[in-house]
Amino acid sequence: QFHMIKYNDLKWDESLGQGSFTRIFKGYKIDIRDGEKHMTEVLLKELDAVHKNCWESLFEAASLMSQISHKHLLLVYGVSVHGVKNIMVQEFVKHGALDLYLKRGRSVSVSWKLDVAKQLASALNFLEEKNIVHGNICAKNLLLAREGDPSQGTSPFIKLSDPGISVAMLGKDVVLDRIPWVAPELLEAPDDLTLECDKWSFGATVWEIFNNGNSPLRGWNLDEKRQFYEGFQQLPPSQWTELADLISQCMDYQAAVRPSCRSIIRQLNSLITSDYVILHATEPVTQ
Numbered sequence: 001q002f003h004m005i006k007y008n009d010l011k012w013d014e015s016l017g018q019g020s021f022t023r024i025f026k027g028y029k030i031d032i033r034d035g036e037k038h039m040t041e042v043l044l045k046e047l048d049a050v051h052k053n054c055w056e057s058l059f060e061a062a063s064l065m066s067q068i069s070h071k072h073l074l075l076v077y078g079v080s081v082h083g084v085k086n087i088m089v090q091e092f093v094k095h096g097a098l099d100l101y102l103k104r105g106r107s108v109s110v111s112w113k114l115d116v117a118k119q120l121a122s123a124l125n126f127l128e129e130k131n132i133v134h135g136n137i138c139a140k141n142l143l144l145a146r147e148g149d150p151s152q153g154t155s156p157f158i159k160l161s162d163p164g165i166s167v168a169m170l171g172k173d174v175v176l177d178r179i180p181w182v183a184p185e186l187l188e189a190p191d192d193l194t195l196e197c198d199k200w201s202f203g204a205t206v207w208e209i210f211n212n213g214n215s216p217l218r219g220w221n222l223d224e225k226r227q228f229y230e231g232f233q234q235l236p237p238s239q240w241t242e243l244a245d246l247i248s249q250c251m252d253y254q255a256a257v258r259p260s261c262r263s264i265i266r267q268l269n270s271l272i273t274s275d276y277v278i279l280h281a282t283e284p285v286t287q
């Protein structure tokens with residue numbers, strides 16, 4: 001279910017850092033099309049050989065996503081295996097991960113943030129209709145293809161990245177460290193990944209977007225994070241009550257009462273048309 005790419009058809013360029021268990025590089029893929037040589041910019045995601053037993057999970061997650069296509073889902077060109085190295089070849093997304101983009105202090109408007117949240121909600125709605133669970137929704141896995149420029153009237157455009165290694169394959173500490181993105185019910189039963197889990201993570205991701213990419217519960221240790229769930233706590237609410245309501249509906253400890261994607265999209269639409277947006281056109285960046 002994956003296109004196999006020859007290792008010799010790949011060229012590595014600069015290193016772009018690392019995700020969990022993976023190293024990412026900018027690179028190029030060489031194609032010969034109608035007798036001409038084409039170089040396509042790609043993102044090369046190398047899986048550490050030491051985690052070889054997880055590469056099935058990584059590729060399974062990515063192949064799930066590559067079986068369907070949607071404008072807000074990242075395109076995966078294929079995989080390349082070279083000795084102990086497993087490499088996933090993805091479309092190169094111009095501005096990289098959203099959490100880093102927001103942390104770099106770009107002051108973006110409330111309507112910019114709502115636009116990004118709505119794009120994520122439409123990607124989730126598409127996955128929900130196909131009954132596909134992502135399992136790792138967070139700002140780090142949202143890639144910014146277009147910055148959007150209010151003066152030019154262009155809006156941002158995001159792509160949801162592959163979920164990476166399934167949470168069911170990860171150790172307990174890694175799952176704990178994913179609090180508050182990981183749905184609370186997964187702590188006891190990591191295999192029970194459901195569509196409702198993505199709704200919880202969506203809430204935490206919207207919280208990140210409206211807090212300039214700052215990680216919720218940043219600096220908390222694993223025990224403090226575990227107690228956050230054991231005490232049924234919520235993230236600090238936004239002063240915009242309608243937004244805070246949507247986030248807390250998504251982050252409901254009872255999975256069954258979390259809102260459907262359609263309801264989420266409806267509520268985002270009413271936020272977009274509310275006076276708050278006009279009053280807070282560009283928030284001063286509070287770091």
Ligand SMILES: N#Cc1ccc(Nc2nc(N)cc(-n3ccc(CO)n3)n2)cc1
Nearest residue numbers: 016019043090091092093094095096097
């Ligand atoms: N400076 C800079 C810069 C860095 C990356 C990109 N592009 C890109 N394209 C992708 N397909 C995936 C990613 N990712 C980044 C983190 C993760 C986590 O998984 N993915 N970045 C563009 C600019």
